[in-house]
Amino acid sequence: MRVAYASPLPPQRSGIADYSAELLPHLARHCELTLIVDEGVTPLPELAAAFAVAPARRLPELFARGAFDVALYHLGNNRDFHSGIYQRLLAHSQRVPAVLVLHEYVLHHLVRDVTLHAGDPDGYVEAMRWSYGRSGEATARRVVSAGVPLDPFRYPLFEPAVDAASAVIVHNRTTAERVLASRRAARVFEVPLHLSLAGLPTTNRAEARRLLGIDAADFVVATFGFLTEAKRLPVLLRAFARWRAELPRARAERARLQLVGELSPHYDFGRAAPPDLRAGVEVVGRLPLDRFLLHMAACDVAVNLRHPTAGETSAALVRLLGLGTPVVVSRAGAFAEIPDGCCAKVDLDEHEEELLLATLRALAADDGLRASMGENARRYVGAHTPERSAAAYADVLRRAVDERWRAAPTPAPLAPFPAHDLFAELVRDVAAELADAGAGEGEATLPEIAAALVELGLDGAGKGARQ
Amino acid sequence: MTDGGGRRVCICATQVLFAWGGAEILVECLRDQLRLRGFEVDVVTQPFAWPTRLDIPKAGLAWRMLDLRQVGGRRVDLVIGTRFPSYLVRHPNKVVWLIHQLRQVYDLLGTGYSDFTPHDARDATAIEMVQAMDRRGLGEARKVFTISGNVAARLARHNGIEAKVLYPPPRLDGRLRCGPFGDAVFTIGRLDEIKRVELLVRALSHTTHPVRARIAGTGPQREALVALAAKLGVTDRVDFLGFVTDEQVVEEYAGSLAAYYAPYDEDYGFVTVEAFQAGKPMVTTADAGGVLELVRDGENGIVSAPEPRAIAAGLDRLWADRDEARRMGEAGRERVREIAWDRVIAELTA
Numbered sequence: 001m002r003v004a005y006a007s008p009l010p011p012q013r014s015g016i017a018d019y020s021a022e023l024l025p026h027l028a029r030h031c032e033l034t035l036i037v038d039e040g041v042t043p044l045p046e047l048a049a050a051f052a053v054a055p056a057r058r059l060p061e062l063f064a065r066g067a068f069d070v071a072l073y074h075l076g077n078n079r080d081f082h083s084g085i086y087q088r089l090l091a092h093s094q095r096v097p098a099v100l101v102l103h104e105y106v107l108h109h110l111v112r113d114v115t116l117h118a119g120d121p122d123g124y125v126e127a128m129r130w131s132y133g134r135s136g137e138a139t140a141r142r143v144v145s146a147g148v149p150l151d152p153f154r155y156p157l158f159e160p161a162v163d164a165a166s167a168v169i170v171h172n173r174t175t176a177e178r179v180l181a182s183r184r185a186a187r188v189f190e191v192p193l194h195l196s197l198a199g200l201p202t203t204n205r206a207e208a209r210r211l212l213g214i215d216a217a218d219f220v221v222a223t224f225g226f227l228t229e230a231k232r233l234p235v236l237l238r239a240f241a242r243w244r245a246e247l248p249r250a251r252a253e254r255a256r257l258q259l260v261g262e263l264s265p266h267y268d269f270g271r272a273a274p275p276d277l278r279a280g281v282e283v284v285g286r287l288p289l290d291r292f293l294l295h296m297a298a299c300d301v302a303v304n305l306r307h308p309t310a311g312e313t314s315a316a317l318v319r320l321l322g323l324g325t326p327v328v329v330s331r332a333g334a335f336a337e338i339p340d341g342c343c344a345k346v347d348l349d350e351h352e353e354e355l356l357l358a359t360l361r362a363l364a365a366d367d368g369l370r371a372s373m374g375e376n377a378r379r380y381v382g383a384h385t386p387e388r389s390a391a392a393y394a395d396v397l398r399r400a401v402d403e404r405w406r407a408a409p410t411p412a413p414l415a416p417f418p419a420h421d422l423f424a425e426l427v428r429d430v431a432a433e434l435a436d437a438g439a440g441e442g443e444a445t446l447p448e449i450a451a452a453l454v455e456l457g458l459d460g461a462g463k464g465a466r467q
Numbered sequence: 468m469t470d471g472g473g474r475r476v477c478i479c480a481t482q483v484l485f486a487w488g489g490a491e492i493l494v495e496c497l498r499d500q501l502r503l504r505g506f507e508v509d510v511v512t513q514p515f516a517w518p519t520r521l522d523i524p525k526a527g528l529a530w531r532m533l534d535l536r537q538v539g540g541r542r543v544d545l546v547i548g549t550r551f552p553s554y555l556v557r558h559p560n561k562v563v564w565l566i567h568q569l570r571q572v573y574d575l576l577g578t579g580y581s582d583f584t585p586h587d588a589r590d591a592t593a594i595e596m597v598q599a600m601d602r603r604g605l606g607e608a609r610k611v612f613t614i615s616g617n618v619a620a621r622l623a624r625h626n627g628i629e630a631k632v633l634y635p636p637p638r639l640d641g642r643l644r645c646g647p648f649g650d651a652v653f654t655i656g657r658l659d660e661i662k663r664v665e666l667l668v669r670a671l672s673h674t675t676h677p678v679r680a681r682i683a684g685t686g687p688q689r690e691a692l693v694a695l696a697a698k699l700g701v702t703d704r705v706d707f708l709g710f711v712t713d714e715q716v717v718e719e720y721a722g723s724l725a726a727y728y729a730p731y732d733e734d735y736g737f738v739t740v741e742a743f744q745a746g747k748p749m750v751t752t753a754d755a756g757g758v759l760e761l762v763r764d765g766e767n768g769i770v771s772a773p774e775p776r777a778i779a780a781g782l783d784r785l786w787a788d789r790d791e792a793r794r795m796g797e798a799g800r801e802r803v804r805e806i807a808w809d810r811v812i813a814e815l816t817a
Binding site: 421422423425426429430448449452453455456457458460461462 | 520521524525527528531532555588589591592593595596598599600602603604
């Protein structure tokens with residue numbers, strides 16, 4: 001089975017590139033892989049040596065020659081790494097079965113970047129219409145004409161990619177369910193994010209602390225990864241400050257909160273972390289992977305809050321679990337799917353801060369609880385190895401080839417409107433007004449308006465003229 | 468006289484912004500007359516303008532989305548629809564007193580008064596939409612009345628809907644009186660092309676007697692009419708009165724020789740009823756539509772071809788024989804005796 005493998009690859013700095021690098025050697029045992037790379041990308045020498053590499057521009061020719069039985073496309077939301085892959089998926093999905101790996105379901109930014117921001121507003125409107133019908137189109141028109149922002153989580157725009165694919169691989173149930181909610185007929189397979197325990201530092205906590213210069217008596221709470229609004233830093237800072245204030249002075253001075261990871265340039269850190277909440281807080285910043293992992297091993301409790309989520313499985317979280325570090329997560333999206341006992345979960349409600357505080361208290365006070373939670377987590381993640389992922393991928397790819405999977409046909413209501421169609425224009429106009437008034441998809445007036453349009457016979461008018 | 472007993476009625480009226488005419492007057496009178504009889508009444512309006520075809524179904528939809536079943540926790544007992552698209556309102560007890568439909572897609576189609584072209588796909592769709600909306604809005608009404616036989620005939624012809632004629636009394640009902648038969652023909656209304664006041668001005672240039680015209684009302688045609696009078700050399704025989712008070716109207720009718728009213732295929736025409744209530748004969752044309760339901764040539768007025776010379780002959784005839792004019796006016800008064808609010812309200816609220 002000959003597979004065209006399209007993904008960002010190291011040295012590209014992307015979690016998906018690292019993921020692929022881990023998967024590829026194992027997947028190669030099941031099939032013959034050709035790495036499809038963007039213009040100007042040269043994979044690390046060890047990858048280039050182990051696999052055939054073809055520049056993306058040669059893809060049409062290779063498809064035409066019948067060089068591949070199936071193609072695998074990895075998609076995330078980052079345009080720097082996925083624009084080309086997205087466009088190739090849409091362009092070539094009819095050649096051979098196309099298997100899409102959806103690392104998160106909110107692709108809105110990516111789709112917007114390759115259409116609207118690339119000077120193709122019509123393409124953006126069309127993608128929104130294709131995905132969400134007339135209301136989507138009306139909303140997109142408002143974005144294009146008036147720059148009115150929309151919530152990408154409400155319009156995730158994974159639909160064009162899913163519609164082009166013969167099958168979709170996701171890493172968690174949250175994403176699978178979201179895809180199926182929009183596209184009932186899609187073939188969706190869940191392959192949990194793997195973790196190679198072999199790649200983790202073998203240093204124990206004491207050794208990691210020694211290497212990092214952290215005192216054995218310090219109690220270290222840490223958060224990891226790219227720091228954005230969604231990581232809910234203010235909640236963590238307040239809970240940490242309150243917990244710290246409860247401690248006797250000597251212990252309080254040893255309580256530390258480390259922020260390990262790059263600060264998003266769009267993130268107003270100063271506002272999120274006012275000076276009065278910074279006691280004991282340390283901004284560690286971006287680190288090379290080995291140092292990053294040492295911090296994970298060295299901390300006592302990791303906190304990985306997240307809202308909103310785009311259905312992503314956090315690679316940082318999987319590593320923390322694999323290292324046996326006790327973790328506190330938000331009960332949201334894929335995070336909620338981690339079995340109880342492997343981590344502590346905090347609900348996203350008005351008690352979030354209280355619950356986080358109580359959790360910190362409990363974990364800090366109970367060494368045994370931290371140890372058993374870490375052990376559970378290690379066992380859970382240990383089951384998700386790259387070997388198992390590769391076998392699951394190979395199974396989907398094999399079936400796609402053997403059963404000649406093709407993308408499901410696009411449902412009829414999404415066909416474009418003729419320009420002279422007064423009824424379509426009426427509906428678009430009404431939809432736009434509704435969108436303007438803030439009506440959402442669940443709005444009770446929508447069925448009422450639809451019923452009135454039909455009742456007045458407006459939908460039947462001009463049928464003759466339209467055909 | 469009907470007793471409303473506090474029953475709640477909503478009159479649904481299509482609002483033409485910055486315009487005031489027969490339809491608006493009718494709605495106001497109906498409201499006042501209902502109140503007089505103990506009904507609790509309000510007028511519900513939504514503006515209707517259609518710079519584009521799309522605005523037509525949108526206006527229909529807006530009326531349809533209006534829920535008037537109850538207001539402030541209390542039931543509305545009756546809604547009365549009037550002009551398109553106000554009768555699309557949804558209510559379990561809806562009657563329509565149809566002033567007119569969207570005439571541009573029906574009887575005016577193909578005339579200079581409508582810019583719809585049925586070969587155009589968008590226009591064809593718009594026309595079908597109006598027809599579908601009318602079928603629904605009028606078809607579901609408990610009863611459909613029209614303000615004239617002309618409107619009822621159009622409804623039967625274009626939509627196959629039967630309606631009963633219920634002539635509305637004019638606003639000055641009960642106040643109009645007859646005075647001496649002077650030398651001027653009086654006309655009143657919006658100075659629009661379709662009202663054809665121009666025919667009257669032209670006719671003056673063909674009369675053998677020095678018949679005068681007194682023209683009340685304003686409108687887009689005014690300048691053109693003034694210029695026309697000057698061109699025809701009849702300026703000293705035409706008075707443009709502009710906006711006039713009710714008292715002036717009563718006086719004008721009372722002192723006139725006759726009233727003139729000859730729009731193209733008019734729905735109804737209050738002028739006719741007003742003139743007859745004032746005991747004056749009507750001068751009109753054979754294509755004036757609803758006006759002809761009340762006017763009989765030689766009996767209570769003069770019906771001529773829509774040409775200046777023919778109209779001039781009629782004016783001369785009345786000028787020369789004031790007794791005949793008086794006799795015709797009397798006959799007219801008899802003809803409209805039945806047109807009364809008591810009857811209208813009894814029918815609408817039955």
